[in-house]
Amino acid sequence: MAGRARQATENAAQADTDKAIKTRSKKVSRNPQRTHATILEAATEEFAAHGFGGARVDAIAARAQTNKRMLYHYFGDKEGLYLAVLEATYATIRNAEKQLDLARRHPEEGMRELALFTWRHFLAHPEFLSLLATENLHHAHYLQRSDKVSAMHSHLIDELADVLRRGEALGIFRPAVDPISVYLTIAALGFFYLSNRHTLSTIFARKLTAPDALNDWGEHIVAVTLASIRA
Amino acid sequence: MAGRARQATENAAQADTDKAIKTRSKKVSRNPQRTHATILEAATEEFAAHGFGGARVDAIAARAQTNKRMLYHYFGDKEGLYLAVLEATYATIRNAEKQLDLARRHPEEGMRELALFTWRHFLAHPEFLSLLATENLHHAHYLQRSDKVSAMHSHLIDELADVLRRGEALGIFRPAVDPISVYLTIAALGFFYLSNRHTLSTIFARKLTAPDALNDWGEHIVAVTLASIRA
DNA sequence: GCATGATATAACTATTTGGTTACAAGTTGG
């Protein structure tokens, strides 16, 4: 990677001396977008791993193979960087949620899909869980400061409300079930299991993260959720 | 200001030379146990509020109205203090659990008691939730180091297993329900709701911590738990 | 082609932080 970049630089220099460059030399040592993205990625890992107070700006710069100056250039300060990480992470989640289209499924199947989607999502994005925990430690201080998060209430809720409505019409779900409570239930079961897996498996001597155990817990979430809303 | 301080110092020096000080300044009294306890309490607040990396040793000393020296004297270093906080907090929980005696209750009532106990416990000890979140961020690194925690698996589990067994015998609970899964379910519903209340109420515009809302969620935990194990 | 602004590097600084030391004063056993 570094070797390739160096070679590209040499090639570009060669081109410079040969003739005026109209040819936009693609990759060179300089690449603002990539630098920006790399810093954000490194910061996500660092903040997720150590929390806000434990994260080190130098470590982020090193992890991104860049320099503190760039980090401050793009994000202002440590708090600005943290906020950018938070917003980017939420944006990822929100995007993923758009894959869901439960409108035509049978309600019971829809609930299952919804619960498993959330569960798999948490599984695939452990950094999201860590950042959430950190942000709550700070009473959502930074999240509240974000103007992008106001319209961020999950698309899941709308899908969920629809599924519940249809299930109620079919007489298989209880009437007047609160969608937010159902969402909280699904999220709680997934979040707690994963977020607290380290202390939990220290206290109970049980391998919570074995593939089978993870699969079983996904089914457990589905079963509990359905049992709690069934007519 | 500096001038005034200097003058005061000179006055004190004057007094010193005038006569030997017999006057025992009243209550600078020493009290090792109290100091120890106060430091632990202050440290619990600080670590719960800012996480391990964000906690400041100076802040703890100040909060305890003592001195860093004492803190290092009693607890060795920052990590030692953190571990002591963790152990003390777990000990509190474990003690509280001993209040439970569900052996003679009707299983359904027993489950209700158990779930509400856990919920109320979390409500009464927000610092426990914060410390758990922090400790999981660190992959339970410090908790694993503790020799006191090995035998710390919850007394709740035994009580719970008994209740489930009796419920199964009466034919009201499903057979072969796993007690740990049930406990995780109860804990998850309580933990997530409280631990993430700040981000949740930022995203959904809902007052999660209103007294009524808290009470309702307690009943929700009971209802979901029972629905998930009923025959 | 070259002036200009954007992108990069590394060395630097002021402050904070965890941890220590010198020493004072209370406590206790003989």
Add this chain to the structure above:
DNA sequence: CCAACTTGTAACCAAATAGTTATATCATGC
């Protein structure tokens, strides 16, 4: 009552930390 030990205070220190400055280099519009 006094020597030895415990409990306390404050000043101190080296390392780490967030943030800055000086300066170089690339890209590109003119």
